[in-house]
Amino acid sequence: MKVLVSAYACRPNMGSDPGIGWNTINELAKKHQVWVLTRKDNYPFIEAEIKPKSIPGLEFIYFDLPGAEYWKKGVGLIYLHYYLWQIQAYFVGRKLHNNIGFNIVHHVSYVTYNYPSFLSFLPVPFIWGPVGGGESAPRTFWQDFHLRGKIYEVIRNLIRWTREKDPFVSFTAKKSFLAWGMTQDTAEKLKKLGAANVKVFSPVGLSQQEIDCLAQSSLTKTAPVIFLSIGRLLHWKGFYLGLKAFAQANLTDAEYWIIGDGPDLKYLQALTEKLGITQQVKFWGKLPREKIFQLLGESHVLVHPSLHESGGFVCMEAMAAGRPVICLDLGGPALQVVEETGFKISAHTPEQTVRDLATAMTCLAQNNELRLRMGSVARKLARENFSWEVKSQVLAQTYAEILTSPESLTSSSAIQL
Missing domain, CATH: 3.40.50.2000 (Glycogen Phosphorylase B;)
Known part of the structure; x- marks a missing residue:
């Protein structure tokens, strides 16, 4: 299959989001043709890894917003950059789809549930995640947090609540052929956002x-x-x-x-x-x-x-x-x-x-x-x-189900931005 992947964070030999992005696309490339949209500053890390290995069936498209290296500093600006970058990713992805004709679009990173993926607007079966972030510290533990910790939890909950109100987030959920939550807590969030097909699957793995x-x-x-x-x-x-x-x-x-x-x-x-x-x-x-x-x-x-x-x-x-x-x-x-x-x-x-x-x-x-x-x-x-080889079997089975499912072939038409 021809697969378009959104991997904002994607670097080899790392943990967290960059590691999830890198390992997921490597497993997908073993069975499919994969085009990956990612940030321009990931280029030296990725190219240093793939050139000596010459991984077939894998192509990276690097792009970024003008002047991004200067203004995306600080947590707040990073997420603003992430949001705007995904809008740009839609236009890049739409142009590629017109030329290539993808079978599946898959959002891999960031692995956060309360930001939309604008690639869900493409007329292609869309997989969201796995995404996380729906977990919360039990309120009974707040009494032991220092002031900075309590402020952090209040702001975190407020930001999540605000982000859940973004109509593009609920649209992403509703357009998802499959929405994967990393935990049961996040899966419940995805259901409330309107995702019809929600499953729990952890993308955390080891080579x-x-x-x-x-x-x-x-x-x-x-x-x-x-x-x-x-x-x-x-x-x-x-x-x-x-x-x-x-x-x-x-x-x-x-x-x-x-x-x-x-x-x-x-x-x-x-x-x-x-x-x-x-x-x-x-x-x-x-x-x-x-x-x-x-x-x-x-x-x-x-x-x-x-x-x-x-x-x-x-x-x-x-x-x-x-x-x-x-x-x-x-x-x-x-x-x-x-x-x-x-x-x-x-x-x-x-x-x-x-x-x-x-x-x-x-x-x-x-x-x-x-x-x-x-x-x-x-x-x-x-x-x-826990190996990525085992994780890849879940990915392969899911892709096969999407390809053979009649529902996946009747995706609604794209909404043009």
């Missing part, structure tokens, strides 16, 4: 090279037991919950490592001193991916108490390394972790969550056999379910 690299980490019984958290130090990442739980567990022969940087660093360091666990906690700061993989291999358990997250790459990486995961029963991480590979903690109140996190930490610290058994199952699950 076979990453899986093989992480699989080299040995499953060890050595003391002390090291708990590890990885991510930006933000209030909604919930690292303060992990620290409180570690202190409550009172594990004298254990350590807690935190990898990452962010605005909450000083707050978390002060909390560590207040809890009296300074000697057992180490803040590593921001590290390169290779070093993170190394420390993951030296640790025993991943603790990921994020309060709202669509993806959760780090949980997937930990499982591929054979590490049990303790996470909250929220968002993307909750879709990855099962009973045999870790603990999913219900998040009703901060006090209950800290108590249950502490219980899970104690259980894994004191039971070597359970830790090793969970790690072994986690590694097997990651190998069988």
Whole structure:
């Protein structure tokens, strides 16, 4: 099939949106002819990767708004640029469609549900996503957020509510032959926006090279037991919950490592001193991916108490390394972790969550056999379910269904902008 892909964020060897964009189009190009619309500043990264590999069936169309390198600075302007870039993408895509005749149009990135894709106006079956962003921190946890965190959550909710009122967002939902939500929370948002065919599917995956690299980490019984958290130090990442739980567990022969940087660093360091666990906690700061993989291999358990997250790459990486995961029963991480590979903690109140996190930490610290058994199952699950090769099978099946479905061939006519 001839596929037109919108991938605003698309760069090889990266995580988050750029990694999702890159890996998705690479899997699509194995079976189809793929044309990719992406930003001009992605050019050096993409071309450096594809020239030595000479990937067939894959063509990139780079473009951007005039002077974009000067004015798209700051989070607000980035999203304004993203919105305007997608309008431009429609005209570029329409011209290509007139010349090529695409079978499917697929919006891949950004993976956010509350911004429209104007390519949905083309008279071609349109796939939206997977997209995320519909998750929210439970309101009972707001009481523990510092002022900056509370302001962030209020503004985030206000922006989402405002963006949902954009008629082009609801049009994108209604025009979607398939709308994929990364989590059940986002899937519910898509349904409310008017999407008729909504499914939950996570685009978060690992390359076979990453899986093989992480699989080299040995499953060890050595003391002390090291708990590890990885991510930006933000209030909604919930690292303060992990620290409180570690202190409550009172594990004298254990350590807690935190990898990452962010605005909450000083707050978390002060909390560590207040809890009296300074000697057992180490803040590593921001590290390169290779070093993170190394420390993951030296640790025993991943603790990921994020309060709202669509993806959760780090949980997937930990499982591929054979590490049990303790996470909250929220968002993307909750879709990855099962009973045999870790603990999913219900998040009703901060006090209950800290108590249950502490219980899970104690259980894994004191039971070597359970830790090793969970790690072994986690590694097997990651190998069988988290690779991009496996994700591509879902994409292939979906595309085949669209091509053979009579409904997909009666798409309404395009609305000209």
